[in-house]
Amino acid sequence: MRIASLVFLFLLFQTVSAQSPEEQLKKLNISLPAVSQPIANYVKFVRTGNLIFLAGHGPTGADGVTITGKVGAELSIDDGYQAARTTAISLLATLQQATCSLNKVKRIVKVNGYVNCGSDFTQHPKVINGCSDLLVQIFGEKGKHARAAMGMNSLPNNMAVEIEMVVEVE
Amino acid sequence: MRIASLVFLFLLFQTVSAQSPEEQLKKLNISLPAVSQPIANYVKFVRTGNLIFLAGHGPTGADGVTITGKVGAELSIDDGYQAARTTAISLLATLQQATCSLNKVKRIVKVNGYVNCGSDFTQHPKVINGCSDLLVQIFGEKGKHARAAMGMNSLPNNMAVEIEMVVEVE
Amino acid sequence: MRIASLVFLFLLFQTVSAQSPEEQLKKLNISLPAVSQPIANYVKFVRTGNLIFLAGHGPTGADGVTITGKVGAELSIDDGYQAARTTAISLLATLQQATCSLNKVKRIVKVNGYVNCGSDFTQHPKVINGCSDLLVQIFGEKGKHARAAMGMNSLPNNMAVEIEMVVEVE
Numbered sequence: 322m323r324i325a326s327l328v329f330l331f332l333l334f335q336t337v338s339a340q341s342p343e344e345q346l347k348k349l350n351i352s353l354p355a356v357s358q359p360i361a362n363y364v365k366f367v368r369t370g371n372l373i374f375l376a377g378h379g380p381t382g383a384d385g386v387t388i389t390g391k392v393g394a395e396l397s398i399d400d401g402y403q404a405a406r407t408t409a410i411s412l413l414a415t416l417q418q419a420t421c422s423l424n425k426v427k428r429i430v431k432v433n434g435y436v437n438c439g440s441d442f443t444q445h446p447k448v449i450n451g452c453s454d455l456l457v458q459i460f461g462e463k464g465k466h467a468r469a470a471m472g473m474n475s476l477p478n479n480m481a482v483e484i485e486m487v488v489e490v491e
Numbered sequence: 492m493r494i495a496s497l498v499f500l501f502l503l504f505q506t507v508s509a510q511s512p513e514e515q516l517k518k519l520n521i522s523l524p525a526v527s528q529p530i531a532n533y534v535k536f537v538r539t540g541n542l543i544f545l546a547g548h549g550p551t552g553a554d555g556v557t558i559t560g561k562v563g564a565e566l567s568i569d570d571g572y573q574a575a576r577t578t579a580i581s582l583l584a585t586l587q588q589a590t591c592s593l594n595k596v597k598r599i600v601k602v603n604g605y606v607n608c609g610s611d612f613t614q615h616p617k618v619i620n621g622c623s624d625l626l627v628q629i630f631g632e633k634g635k636h637a638r639a640a641m642g643m644n645s646l647p648n649n650m651a652v653e654i655e656m657v658v659e660v661e
Numbered sequence: 662m663r664i665a666s667l668v669f670l671f672l673l674f675q676t677v678s679a680q681s682p683e684e685q686l687k688k689l690n691i692s693l694p695a696v697s698q699p700i701a702n703y704v705k706f707v708r709t710g711n712l713i714f715l716a717g718h719g720p721t722g723a724d725g726v727t728i729t730g731k732v733g734a735e736l737s738i739d740d741g742y743q744a745a746r747t748t749a750i751s752l753l754a755t756l757q758q759a760t761c762s763l764n765k766v767k768r769i770v771k772v773n774g775y776v777n778c779g780s781d782f783t784q785h786p787k788v789i790n791g792c793s794d795l796l797v798q799i800f801g802e803k804g805k806h807a808r809a810a811m812g813m814n815s816l817p818n819n820m821a822v823e824i825e826m827v828v829e830v831e
Contacts, residue, residue, distance in 0.1 A: 361786035362793040363808035367770045369712065369829045372539065374771040377809030391780075430537045431544040435811055439780075440561075440609075440644040446531035453532040468533035469547030469655045471605055472645030474780040475812030485809045489539045542709065600707045601714040610731075610779075610814040616701035623702040638703035639717030639825045641775055642815030659709045 342423035345459045346413075353414040354383040360477065365415045372430070373419050373488045378411045379480035380404035389479040393442040396481055401436060404481040405451030412452075412486060413459070420490050429456050429466040431487040437476040445470040452484050512593035515629045516583075523584040524553040530647065535585045542600070543589050543658045548581045549650035550574035559649040563612040566651055571606060574651040575621030582622075582656060583629070590660050599626050599636040601657040607646040615640040622654050682763035685799045686753075693754040694723040700817065705755045712770070713759050713828045718751045719820035720744035729819040733782040736821055741776060744821040745791030752792075752826060753799070760830050769796050769806040771827040777816040785810040792824050 340348065359365055359376065366375045380388040380403075392401035417423055434449030436442070449470040456464040466486070476483050510518065529535055529546065536545045550558040550573075562571035587593055604619030606612070619640040626634040636656070646653050680688065699705055699716065706715045720728040720743075732741035757763055774789030776782065789810040796804040806826070816823050 359808075361808070361810070362790050362797060363772070364805045365807065367768060367805075367807045369768060369770050369827075370540075370710075374807045374827065376807040377811070428537060428539060430539050432533070433809075435809075438645055440814070442645045443647060443649045445645070445647045450532050457532060465534045465537075467535065467537045467544045467546040467655075468529075468531070469603075469605075469653065470531070470647055471547070471643050471653060473811050474610070474644040474814040475778055475782045475785070477783060477785045477810055479783045483809065483811060485807075487539075487544065540710075598707060598709060600709050602703070608815055612815045613817060613819050615815070615817045620702050627702060635704045635707075637705065637707045637714045637716040637825075638699075638701070639773075639775075639823065640701070640817055641717070641813050641823060644780070644814040657709075657714065 342426060342459045346423070349458065351410060353410065353417055356414050356418050357381060366419045368419060371489055373416065373490055375412055375415055375486050375488065377483045377485045378408050378415065379477070379483055380407040381411055382407050387478065388481045390481055392436050392438045392448055392481055393444070394439055398444050398447050401448035401481060402451035405434065405449050405484065406455050408482055408484045409452040409455040412484060416488060423459070425491045426460060426463060426488060427491055428489040429460060429464050429486060430489050432466045432468045433485050434468065434470045435473045435476060435483045436470065437479065437481050438472045442472050445472055448482065449484070512596060512629045516593070519628065521580060523580065523587055526584050526588050527551060536589045538589060541659050543586065543660055545582055545585055545656050545658065547653045547655045548578050548585065549647070549653055550577040551581055552577050557648065558651045560651055562606050562608045562618055562651055563614070564609055568614050568617050571618035571651060572621035575604065575619050575654065576625050578652055578654045579622040579625040582654060586658060593629070595661045596630060596633060596658060597661055598659040599630060599634050599656060600659050602636045602638045603655050604638065604640045605643045605646060605653045606640065607649065607651050608642045612642050615642055618652065619654070682766060682799050686763070689798065691750060693750065693757055696754050696758050697721060706759045708759060711829050713756065713830055715752055715755055715826050715828065717823045717825045718748050718755065719817070719823055720747040721751055722747050727818065728821045730821055732776050732778045732788055732821055733784070734779055738784050738787050741788035741821060742791035745774065745789050745824065746795050748822055748824045749792040749795040752824060756828060763799070765831045766800060766803060766828060767831055768829040769800060769804050769826060770829050772806045772808045773825050774808065774810045775813045775816060775823045776810065777819065777821050778812045782812050785812055788822065789824070
């Protein structure tokens with residue numbers, strides 16, 4: 322009985338003590354890519370007070386290849402979801418550079434997700450969930466953000482999605 | 492003459508003493524709907540410091556019906572104006588949940604209004620005024636906000652407009 | 662030799678001591694236009710704490726003429742670049758009104774640039790550089806901002822670009 326109690330307490334502890342974002346990244350087997358240079362005259366993030374404003378990021382993978390095309394036409398909704406997830410990883414790489422450690426994130430405040438698509442597309446939320454789902458997996462409650470998702474008739478270099486965010490840090 | 496003076500002072504007082512946002516809502520006979528669940532993996536608002544970032548909201552009425560279609564094609568500019576007003580009421584419901592009372596609003600800081608429309612549409616400001624006019628009616632000087640209005644080729648679930656805002660609170 | 666050293670030190674000083682934004686404006690021979698009235702029920706900026714949120718501005722020159730049309734179709738990329746530069750000047754006029762002096766700017770935090778264009782356009786970054794290049798010329802390091810650039814199927818009054826920004830001030 323005493324051992325059962327200890328096991329119970331151990332399991333409870335495992336559940337209650339949320340893993341840190343950095344641990345969570347490892348668990349998901351995600352290694353953040355090097356932060357690429359901006360494609361024009363701007364910087365990837367600016368910090369003002371406790372807020373970090375991140376530039377619009379695109380779905381460029383660790384291999385340097387960017388996912389392009391219109392979601393709902395050349396790309397399926399699943400492709401779009403993966404593009405949004407890839408963009409989230411790119412945003413996290415920039416955020417790690419900005420904060421030294423993702424453990425310093427207090428809250429993902431706002432996410433704006435822009436989907437490159439046709440005028441009859443209606444499933445933007447499902448696409449941008451590719452970003453939101455990962456943020457919540459990594460940060461738990463701190464990852465729950467306000468969000469806007471929209472359809473754009475075009476994006477820089479025909480990238481499939483563009484996502485920007487505002488983050489509160491310690 | 493003395494009575495005339497009193498009447499004058501009373502009228503002056505009525506004008507000068509701005510009604511509270513909550514009183515103003517009642518006067519306009521607007522009852523805020525229950526805040527609906529987000530349609531994807533995000534939350535309706537996040538507070539950071541004295542700022543509240545609200546998610547993109549759509550024109551869903553108290554009856555749960557969302558106004559859909561492209562403004563300037565299936566919908567007239569007047570329809571778009573009403574959709575923006577309905578969206579404002581939805582934003583206010585979320586803001587009331589976030590603040591407990593709209594009387595705690597110090598300033599509507601920023602409104603971004605996205606209009607679902609064709610590529611030849613040019614009257615976005617008239618549409619988004621449906622939101623702005625109501626905010627100024629409710630909050631007076633505190634309701635005067637910076638704003639951007641734009642045309643989107645598509646929006647989630649084909650809603651007619653999507654509006655997000657940043658609000659400063661006590 | 663002694664004179665040569667002094668000349669060297671003077672030149673070094675000229676380079677190192679960044680000119681103030683107001684001086685830089687003069688050097689570039691830019692005189693800020695009067696701030697125009699908003700085209701709808703909103704204000705051109707709102708300050709909250711040390712942040713100023715500027716409304717979406719368009720490419721209206723000192724002569725009151727607005728550059729209209731779709732970039733990549735009726736307008737070339739160069740035209741779009743000039744439109745973005747004109748919009749930046751309009752934003753600076755509002756910012757000067759908000760701050761009394763551009764010298765009080767601590768950081769251009771965020772720029773969102775919306776390009777009026779067709780669905781096959783991909784060169785948004787080159788267009789919005791018209792704004793970013795000027796901001797960096799005027800403010801130097803303080804002018805380096807996070808940015809998002811996107812393609813819109815339409816903008817108010819068919820203006821070629823719309824740009825909004827967030828600025829940190831003293």
